[in-house]
Amino acid sequence: MHAFTVLEWKGLHTVQTWGPFHQQLHEAIYHVTEAHIHDCWRVISWTENLIDLRQKKLEDLYKLATEIVNQLSSSSTVEWMDLQPEDEHDEILWQAILWNRDALHYVHLNEGIRNGDVRIMEQTLPYLLFHFAGGKNLKYTIEILELLQCLHWEWPPDVKDFVKHRGWLMNLTGCPNGFFPIDRGQEHNIRDIKVTHQVQGPNVSWDLMKCISPAIPTLVQVWSSHTDPAKKKDIEKLKGVYHTSEIHVQKDGWCARVKADHVEDIVSLGAAHLFSWKTMQQWWEH
Template identity: 25%
Template sequence: MHSDKHWSGPKAQKPGQEPSAGSFRGDCVLANSILRLRDSLWHYEFIYAVADGDIGRAMQVMSVWQFTFTGSGASKYSTELLSLACSFLYEFPESLRTLIKNNWLCNFSGLPGCWFPMDLMQEHHIRELKNKSQRRDQDFEGRFFQKVISRNTRWLTQIRSTINREVTLEDRSTSHGRAKRPATLNRLQASLKGEEVHAFSPGRSFGWLARDDLITGQKAMPAKVSAFLRRTLESGYDWAEATELGNEMQPEDLGIDPADGTEEDIDVPLPPMVVDGELFVGEALDQSTFDESFDVAHSEPLLDLE
């Protein structure tokens, strides 16, 4: 059974913007699944690249996300990536581009597969500093805090984890729902197999066709770039103000249904790791696992890693 409706979150897409499910003669269910798998593969390629310390691969994915964020109505992320792209292409000298790329990721352990973004490292350190500043006799302005604690945040965290482990008092896990994941995956696999989602069935449809954010973003990009250039090239230009205006640009200004553009604040995740070729994402780790590679790096020689 075909439908003239086309998926765009809670609301139907405006007629004429994209081919409707009714005009699609293939398998809508399989097409939706393939689109989801494609977007997921981009995501996994990015986190693999970060964990491997390959900033070039990560930037390649970011160049694709520039369009998918625009197409999904995520204006804040889209504006940030557009600003970054313009800076790399037209403003930053070669020396600055190299400096940024060489310092985008960091690896405390020196072990393969344990790279993570520098800004994520800063977020974790800020959290640790906030925890240590709760004492009434300590504050960020104090000399001891500035000269000792702030410069050794990572080591102090590692010492705490090491002591807890040696006395068999492990750090409390910050991971939730990990034990339920295998059961959830099993139910999902059974459902996909039972519905034969990945077997081609001409004319099959559940009543909606997923929107391709990449194609939608490509169509909306000229308007996005024009608005960005108009703000940045006008006299009395203020970068911070222009960026804020770009973040406030409404999805409907680009011809995009705002229903899909909701952006929520999330907690700072732990970085992904690649261990023996297997990727562990942040939600599958806890802080003690995150610290373990740091312990190994300083208890075993790394000279023979090559």
């Protein structure tokens, strides 16, 4: 929420199921995460300018990246911080690590989808299960449980292969990074036909729609071939805030100022309480 305020992004403080909310939130997550990771590189490498990292060897960069994941983006670090005395607990750093962990999972899954890697999608299912369980999203939790049951116990290999490679993703471009979920493809088709490139004017007819429809994919590619000039500016602004605030540096006793700034680790909550709730029983009875 703080990042949205800093960048003056409007309409993202409340979840919406219509309009451009999802796309704007997706871009916001990427911008904020990139700024977070840039600051993590600065902290872990003890350098004020990331350009200096160009002088390091590949094995050194790999080691630093591993430290970022282990120290500033992992559940193990979150759990370790939870065990510290209250006067040594840094809630701001805890929240930053929590964001890094969850956002990197989101980016990893999204990039896996974009590149058609169904293996990444399948490997992410347990994490999504804990996320939905911790967020008390019962219907999604049951859906994931049902899918895991089918993938690991019920479906034969040929059915599993068909579902994963023919039922999860689609690609209308033929490009290696042109995949997206089938349901999103349906939504895009409906939007493009009925809204973006709708048939208008006095000569509207089914025949005219039939003539225009084959050209819609080309029109979409032409309209979408642009870059976001605000992205770099947003990231630089956030990096400055994170650097000044030192959110990735331990400060004993640092707490959120207002109640609204407190967050919960819903993934850990989901993992810990999944079997204590009635979720498993309801799924089994279902």
